[in-house]
Structures are given as C-alpha cells and as structure tokens.
Amino acid sequence: MTFVNHYPKAARLVKANFIVAFVALAIGGFFGLIQALHRTDVFRGFVSSVEYYDVLTGHGVLLALVFTTFFITGLYQWGVTRTMEREPENTTFSWSWFVMMVVGTVMTATAILAGLVPGSGMSAAVLYTFYPPLQGHPLFYIGLALLVVGSWMAGGDWFWSYRKWRANNPDARIPLQTYMVIFTWLMWYICSLGVALEVVVLLIPWSLGIVQKIDPLLPRTLFWFFGHAVVYFWLLPAYFVWYSILPKLSGGRLFSDPLTRVVFIFFLLLSTPIGYHHQYADPGISLVYKMWALIMTLVILLPSLMTAFTVISSMEHGARQRGGSGYFAWMGALPWGRPAFVGCALAGIMFAAGGFSGMINASLNIDMLVHNTAWIPGHFHLTVGTATALTFMAITYWLLPQLTGKELKFKGLALAQPYTWFIGMTLMSNALHRQGLAGVPRRVSEPEYAGISYDVPFGTMAEMNWQVAIGGITLFVALIFFLVVVGGTFWAGAPATNVDDTIPPPLSGPEHSPKVLDNLKLWVGVAVALVLIAYSLPLAEMVMDGLFSPGAFPAPV
Amino acid sequence: MHVHRFEKLWIGLSLLLIAGFIGIVLFGFTVMDLKVPGIEEGRQVDPTTVLSDEEFSRPGVRKISDDHYEVYMIAQQFIFRPGSTQPLTLPANTRITFHMTAPDVMHGFEVPGSGLNATIIPGQIATFSTRFPEAKSYGIICHQYCGAAHHNMQGKINVVPPSEFDESNLISQ
Amino acid sequence: MSTPESAAPGKASGPEAPSEGSKEISLDEFEPYGTLAVTGSYFVLLLVLYALLYFVEFATHAPHIID
Incomplete structure (x- = not known):
C-alpha cells in the first residue's frame, strides 16, 4: 500500500503533471542539443542561424517555464496530499487548473514552433524573457498568462486543503512539506504578479495592436520583478526534496526542522525585491536601487549557505548511521549506488559551484565583466539546469513506484543517468563560464565575429567549443536514459510489492521552534513591505510619464 | 530553538562572507573606480524621433x-x-x-x-x-x-x- | 551495486536493511564534524576564487566604467 492506493485521485493528477513536464523536457532538451552543436559550429545542419532563435525560445520556455512549473505542481500536489492526508478537495477544480496550464502551454508552444514552419505566418522568437519592442504572436503571451493563472489556481487548491486541515488541527504545527509548499507559493503569488501585469496590461493589448507603441523599460523592469524570484520558484522545490527526502535517501534524518522553516521565510522575504541585479547594466535604473539589490542579493546567500549546512549534516547523519567516519571519508559510506540519492547529491555539488558564479553575478561591478556573456548560461545550467532539473529527475525515480504502484524499470540506466548528466554538465558549464570571461556573448547563433579576437584567460576557444558540444551530447544521452526509465516504468514496470515511501521524523522537530515561524500573515506582510520599498518609487516614475511612453514601435520577429 | 554550535559557527562565517563580498565590491567601486552604468541620471528620449x-x-x-x-x-x-x-x-x-x-x-x-x-x-x-x-x-x-x-x-x-x-x-x- | 529502489524493506530509520555497522544516532550524540569540514573548505574556496576573479580577472582587464 502506497500513495497511489491511499490517494488515487491525487496520484492521477500528479502523474498527469509529470507527463506534461517530461514531454516538455524531451523537446526542450533536444533543442538544447541543437544549440550546443550550432553555437560551437560543430554542426549547423538542423536549423539556420536565424531559426536558431526560435529554437532558443523553445528551449527556454519549454524547460525553464513549462517543465519546471508542471513538475513543481505535481511534486507539491504529492507533498500536500501526503502531509495533509487528504485527497484534493474538488476533483473538477483540480483538473481545471491542470487543463488551463496545458491549454496555455499548447498556445505558447504553437506560437514558438510555428516560427520553424515556413509560411505559417506566425512566430515568437522573442526568447523566454520576451523583451519588447521585439514582438511575438499574441498566442505566445496569452498562453503564458494562462500558464501562470493555472499555477495560481493550483496554489489555491493546496491552500484549500490546508484550511480544511487547519480546521481539524487548530493547534498543530504545519507539517514541514506543506509548510515549504505554502511558502514557495506565497513567494510565487507576490513575484508572478509582476509578470502577470506586464503580460496582461502591457504586452497582450500591444501584441493585438490595441495600443501601438510600448515603453521598453517598464515591461523589462516588471519582468525582473518576477525574473529573479522565479529562480527561487525553481530552486525551492529542489530544496523541498533535499530537506524532506534526501536525508532519508542518505540513511539518516533531517538535522533541523526549525532552521528549514527559517530558510523558507528568508526566501519569501528576499526573493522579489532583488530583481534589479539583472539590470545592473541598464540606464534608467538609479544607482540607489542597484546598491540595494547588491546588498539584498548577497544577504540572500545566507539561507542557501544555511541550507548547505543542514542538508550536508543530514546526509552525514545518514552516512554515520551507515558506519561512515572521519572528516571527509564519511561521504564514502553514502549510498552511491542508488539513483535517487546520487542524482540529488550530484545536483547539490553542482549547486555549490553554481552558487559561486551566482555570487559573481550578484556583485554589481564585476557583473560588467560577465553580464550577458556565456558565463550566465554556464551559471544557470548549474542551478536550474542541474540543481533543479537533476533533482527533479532523480526524485522521479523514488516517486514513480508510489505514484504507479510499479517497480522502477531499467535500474542500471537510472543509476547511470545522474552520473552521465554530471559529466556532461561539468564539460559544458566550465567551458561556458570561461568563454564568458573572454567576452563571448550568450544568446547568439554565431559567436565568432569577423572583427573580434577573444582574449581567452584559460584554455583555447576551440577546446572550449568542443567541451560545450561534447557536454551537450552527453547531457542529451542522459536525458534519453531518463526518458527510457520513466517510459519503461509507466508501460512495463512490474507491480511493486513493498514500496519504500516512509520519511523518518527530523532529529530536531518543529517543537524546538517558536510558533511565530508558522504565522503566515506576518511573513507575507513583511515580504510585501520589502517589495514596496524596492519597487514603488521606480515603477511609479516609469508609469507617471504614461504607461506606454516613451514608446517605441513594435519589431515583429 | 535548537541550533547546533557548529551551525551557529557556520552562520557566523556566512555573514562574514557576505559582509566581505559587499566590502570588496564597495572598495572596488569607490577606490579602484570600477563602476556601472546609471550613475549619471540620463535623460529620456522619444525613440520614434x-x-x-x-x-x-x-x-x-x-x-x-x-x-x-x-x-x-x-x-x-x-x-x-x-x-x-x-x-x-x-x-x-x-x-x-x-x-x-x-x-x-x-x-x-x-x-x-x-x-x-x-x-x-x-x-x-x-x-x-x-x-x-x-x-x-x-x-x-x-x-x-x-x-x-x-x-x-x-x-x-x-x-x-x-x-x-x-x-x-x-x-x- | 544498485540496490533496488523500491524493494528495500520499509524501515523507518533508513532506506536499507540494517547492515554491519548501521546504528541509530540521536540528536544529542550527533556531532557533524564532517559537515563542518566540508562547509569550511567551501568557505575557503569561495574566498580564494572570488578574490582571484575580482582582483585578477576583472580589475586588471581595462577598460572599465569609471563614472
């Protein structure tokens, strides 16, 4: 008896979300392979250098927005259902948010993919940041809006369960997994308001031709109101896995439930008011706010550094219970033969490296060296591309038997997959970082410019290009492994007899922490106040001179 | 609240690191003249004209x-x-x-x-x-x-x- | 070397059947020296790499924005 037997309705919903996520992952991952080969001039036969931007848009949207959102709603539905011990309150409502997200995704994907079909008259090669005045087809923006609104309703579904649970348990502490879900979604409601306003108030009317001109700075600023917090929307579900499941996979228990709650509070408070650090190189954003972003962004290192300690110590607890000893040797006692553990652990190691390059990005003036260079994709392929994506893939191996009642198929491939991903990403990411230091730009189909010779600090340009290409191929192979394991389990997995789905209680439980940590109203209030401090004046200034001015004409792509 | 003494030490080190990075950036900004755009308030223009x-x-x-x-x-x-x-x-x-x-x-x-x-x-x-x-x-x-x-x-x-x-x-x- | 992901006996204290050397370690007994060693090494690495990138890679590669 496992999740699928106790909560069949929720299990079906989770599986549906995961299937959409994995289809997006498959297509987006293939686009990534095309880009890795095209950029490096290893093979430019898939698409032209102009169509590259359609592919790049598809890669970004399908992976960073679609794969993540659907996997997260699935994962969080699982977490809420099992810790609230309730099926979704109303099945029709649950499926309606799912369907809304799917319809939105199909609309957006259609607009993007049509750009690869000659004569379709439709395209949206605006990349996943869709900065105007570059203009995509209206379907692109309307679809994105539906995806976001659907995710808001998903959160509503979980709050509904939480309220029902709270009515029956007036004095209980919020169970940790639901706590993490709630705090992620509170942050998500705050930050996605920025992108929703941008898309609904500005971009949709403009793409439909209702208004003609647009002020590029205002939507860009609203995008980054959302655009940095969205990285925590990707990351916190990985933290959810690392805090609540990884300790158990390591053979131990979570070291501290109280500090986990503190960390999630930090992210709710600090994720949104730091978006300006993506605009360090922009005119029209005053230095005061750039300085504010510098300080707040570096302060948000704290919850991640605390996470490092809590998660590593929980793993150490497992290793020592398994007989490990020494200062470093204990790591050898961890279960390096279990795919779910291996994926999460390797994702954590890559996150440590990605954390470093993120500290550089955050640091105001040194960002001028790497801003919009290949360093940036080098960085976020370690964070969202590995810390998040590899954790999601790895935990799928542990969740599938609970969701399907079937044994995981092809366990050897499942074990090889995270190691393969790790090797591929090591090759690709180190080379992208070094290319960025030399000034090679990101988001460009042909980075070799006739009049420019890059001064490469370490290695050679040819060597780095080969590492990117081989890394990209290796990552694609790892992706195929994953899809084969998941597909094989869905269609041909043997019935599971004894599914391991228990999670032991933390070493230090919620009883060791003050109840104020569970005071949702308080923390939302502080978070909103910090956002108002950071954004009200600059946004007011941009809006006062006219919502759409100084306006530029649209440039369809 | 139960916080292990090693964890307290680590939180202290983390705060030190954060302060150190902010210090380095501000030192670079003021003493070494490593700056960013946007110091001078630029005027706006109408892109169409x-x-x-x-x-x-x-x-x-x-x-x-x-x-x-x-x-x-x-x-x-x-x-x-x-x-x-x-x-x-x-x-x-x-x-x-x-x-x-x-x-x-x-x-x-x-x-x-x-x-x-x-x-x-x-x-x-x-x-x-x-x-x-x-x-x-x-x-x-x-x-x-x-x-x-x-x-x-x-x-x-x-x-x-x-x-x-x-x-x-x-x-x- | 792969342990079956889902066939392990469901025991609350750990994912695998007790093997030699496995034991329960309570909150009071647990001293995460290993974690201190790992995070401490990371701390040093961060400082060194940051300083290297800032003062060597960045500061010496003019031109810079000076105003």
Whole structure:
C-alpha cells in the first residue's frame, strides 16, 4: 500500500503533471542539443542561424517555464496530499487548473514552433524573457498568462486543503512539506504578479495592436520583478526534496526542522525585491536601487549557505548511521549506488559551484565583466539546469513506484543517468563560464565575429567549443536514459510489492521552534513591505510619464 | 530553538562572507573606480524621433576638452553608428563619455573581456565614462538579442596615441 | 551495486536493511564534524576564487566604467 492506493485521485493528477513536464523536457532538451552543436559550429545542419532563435525560445520556455512549473505542481500536489492526508478537495477544480496550464502551454508552444514552419505566418522568437519592442504572436503571451493563472489556481487548491486541515488541527504545527509548499507559493503569488501585469496590461493589448507603441523599460523592469524570484520558484522545490527526502535517501534524518522553516521565510522575504541585479547594466535604473539589490542579493546567500549546512549534516547523519567516519571519508559510506540519492547529491555539488558564479553575478561591478556573456548560461545550467532539473529527475525515480504502484524499470540506466548528466554538465558549464570571461556573448547563433579576437584567460576557444558540444551530447544521452526509465516504468514496470515511501521524523522537530515561524500573515506582510520599498518609487516614475511612453514601435520577429 | 554550535559557527562565517563580498565590491567601486552604468541620471528620449534629435542625429565623437571627448552612438538593427561600417577612433588615456540609445529595439554594448558593458534601451540614454589605457583595436559586440541578424551586429574601436588622434573627423558642437 | 529502489524493506530509520555497522544516532550524540569540514573548505574556496576573479580577472582587464 502506497500513495497511489491511499490517494488515487491525487496520484492521477500528479502523474498527469509529470507527463506534461517530461514531454516538455524531451523537446526542450533536444533543442538544447541543437544549440550546443550550432553555437560551437560543430554542426549547423538542423536549423539556420536565424531559426536558431526560435529554437532558443523553445528551449527556454519549454524547460525553464513549462517543465519546471508542471513538475513543481505535481511534486507539491504529492507533498500536500501526503502531509495533509487528504485527497484534493474538488476533483473538477483540480483538473481545471491542470487543463488551463496545458491549454496555455499548447498556445505558447504553437506560437514558438510555428516560427520553424515556413509560411505559417506566425512566430515568437522573442526568447523566454520576451523583451519588447521585439514582438511575438499574441498566442505566445496569452498562453503564458494562462500558464501562470493555472499555477495560481493550483496554489489555491493546496491552500484549500490546508484550511480544511487547519480546521481539524487548530493547534498543530504545519507539517514541514506543506509548510515549504505554502511558502514557495506565497513567494510565487507576490513575484508572478509582476509578470502577470506586464503580460496582461502591457504586452497582450500591444501584441493585438490595441495600443501601438510600448515603453521598453517598464515591461523589462516588471519582468525582473518576477525574473529573479522565479529562480527561487525553481530552486525551492529542489530544496523541498533535499530537506524532506534526501536525508532519508542518505540513511539518516533531517538535522533541523526549525532552521528549514527559517530558510523558507528568508526566501519569501528576499526573493522579489532583488530583481534589479539583472539590470545592473541598464540606464534608467538609479544607482540607489542597484546598491540595494547588491546588498539584498548577497544577504540572500545566507539561507542557501544555511541550507548547505543542514542538508550536508543530514546526509552525514545518514552516512554515520551507515558506519561512515572521519572528516571527509564519511561521504564514502553514502549510498552511491542508488539513483535517487546520487542524482540529488550530484545536483547539490553542482549547486555549490553554481552558487559561486551566482555570487559573481550578484556583485554589481564585476557583473560588467560577465553580464550577458556565456558565463550566465554556464551559471544557470548549474542551478536550474542541474540543481533543479537533476533533482527533479532523480526524485522521479523514488516517486514513480508510489505514484504507479510499479517497480522502477531499467535500474542500471537510472543509476547511470545522474552520473552521465554530471559529466556532461561539468564539460559544458566550465567551458561556458570561461568563454564568458573572454567576452563571448550568450544568446547568439554565431559567436565568432569577423572583427573580434577573444582574449581567452584559460584554455583555447576551440577546446572550449568542443567541451560545450561534447557536454551537450552527453547531457542529451542522459536525458534519453531518463526518458527510457520513466517510459519503461509507466508501460512495463512490474507491480511493486513493498514500496519504500516512509520519511523518518527530523532529529530536531518543529517543537524546538517558536510558533511565530508558522504565522503566515506576518511573513507575507513583511515580504510585501520589502517589495514596496524596492519597487514603488521606480515603477511609479516609469508609469507617471504614461504607461506606454516613451514608446517605441513594435519589431515583429 | 535548537541550533547546533557548529551551525551557529557556520552562520557566523556566512555573514562574514557576505559582509566581505559587499566590502570588496564597495572598495572596488569607490577606490579602484570600477563602476556601472546609471550613475549619471540620463535623460529620456522619444525613440520614434531620436534620429532627428539634436545630438543623436549626428552621431560621432565630440571634443569637450583636451582630456575629455564624448561619443554619441546609435545602436540599431544591426549596426552601431559609429562603429560598424567604420571603426570608432578614439585617443588613448583620455576620458571618454559614451551616450548611447536605440530607435528600434533593445541592444547591448560590450567590449569583450573588459568592464565596458551596457544595455541600450529605446527611450533611455545609456551614459558612462571610461579611459582606454592602450592604443590598440577593441571589438564591440551587441550582447542583447535584437532580432534575426543579431549575430552580425558588431563594431570596432581603434584607440590611437593621443598625439596621433586626428581631430578633423570630430563632430562640431 | 544498485540496490533496488523500491524493494528495500520499509524501515523507518533508513532506506536499507540494517547492515554491519548501521546504528541509530540521536540528536544529542550527533556531532557533524564532517559537515563542518566540508562547509569550511567551501568557505575557503569561495574566498580564494572570488578574490582571484575580482582582483585578477576583472580589475586588471581595462577598460572599465569609471563614472
């Protein structure tokens, strides 16, 4: 008896979300392979250098927005259902948010993919940041809006369960997994308001031709109101896995439930008011706010550094219970033969490296060296591309038997997959970082410019290009492994007899922490106040001179 | 609240690290003159009429003093003016102030491998000052995706010794 | 070397059947020296790499924005 037997309705919903996520992952991952080969001039036969931007848009949207959102709603539905011990309150409502997200995704994907079909008259090669005045087809923006609104309703579904649970348990502490879900979604409601306003108030009317001109700075600023917090929307579900499941996979228990709650509070408070650090190189954003972003962004290192300690110590607890000893040797006692553990652990190691390059990005003036260079994709392929994506893939191996009642198929491939991903990403990411230091730009189909010779600090340009290409191929192979394991389990997995789905209680439980940590109203209030401090004046200034001015004409792509 | 003493130590070290990084950045900013765009409050322009603007209608280099020149530059799909069709020629070891804007979409200005980096946004003027220490040729890349031929948008800056700087090509004030 | 992901006996204290050397370690007994060693090494690495990148890679590669 496992999740699928106790909560069949929720299990079906989770599986549906995961299937959409994995289809997006498959297509987006293939686009990534095309880009890795095209950029490096290893093979430019898939698409032209102009169509590259359609592919790049598809890669970004399908992976960073679609794969993540659907996997997260699935994962969080699982977490809420099992810790609230309730099926979704109303099945029709649950499926309606799912369907809304799917319809939105199909609309957006259609607009993007049509750009690869000659004569379709439709395209949206605006990349996943869709900065105007570059203009995509209206379907692109309307679809994105539906995806976001659907995710808001998903959160509503979980709050509904939480309220029902709270009515029956007036004095209980919020169970940790639901706590993490709630705090992620509170942050998500705050930050996605920025992108929703941008898309609904500005971009949709403009793409439909209702208004003609647009002020590029205002939507860009609203995008980054959302655009940095969205990285925590990707990351916190990985933290959810690392805090609540990884300790158990390591053979131990979570070291501290109280500090986990503190960390999630930090992210709710600090994720949104730091978006300006993506605009360090922009005119029209005053230095005061750039300085504010510098300080707040570096302060948000704290919850991640605390996470490092809590998660590593929980793993150490497992290793020592398994007989490990020494200062470093204990790591050898961890279960390096279990795919779910291996994926999460390797994702954590890559996150440590990605954390470093993120500290550089955050640091105001040194960002001028790497801003919009290949360093940036080098960085976020370690964070969202590995810390998040590899954790999601790895935990799928542990969740599938609970969701399907079937044994995981092809366990050897499942074990090889995270190691393969790790090797591929090591090759690709180190080379992208070094290319960025030399000034090679990101988001460009042909980075070799006739009049420019890059001064490469370490290695050679040819060597780095080969590492990117081989890394990209290796990552694609790892992706195929994953899809084969998941597909094989869905269609041909043997019935599971004894599914391991228990999670032991933390070493230090919620009883060791003050109840104020569970005071949702308080923390939302502080978070909103910090956002108002950071954004009200600059946004007011941009809006006062006219919502759409100084306006530029649209440039369809 | 139960917090292990090692964890308290780690939180202390983390705060130290954060303070250290902020300190390094501020030291670089103030003492080493490593800055970012946006210090000077730039004026706004109407992107639809900027090409007939007093200064941007005649992009190029202007002299302010013997040690200070300024460059008005237009970035548009898919060239820098000046910079792309002819290199932008500037004197070494001289204060140069750039003013850049775009009439169409967002562009980027990057001198690869250096600290010169700015977003060029229609409606805004990106302004910053620099000094080129060496007389040599520097590349310019548009690093903000700007459309189908984005990968062709590049330019060149020829930096020459101040004694060899030809002032006959300057734009008159 | 792969342990079956889902066939392990469901025991609350750990994912695998007790093997030699496996034991329960309570909150009071647990001293995460290993974690201190790992995070401490990371701390040093961060400082060194940051300083290297800032003062060597960035600060020495002029031109910079000076105003």
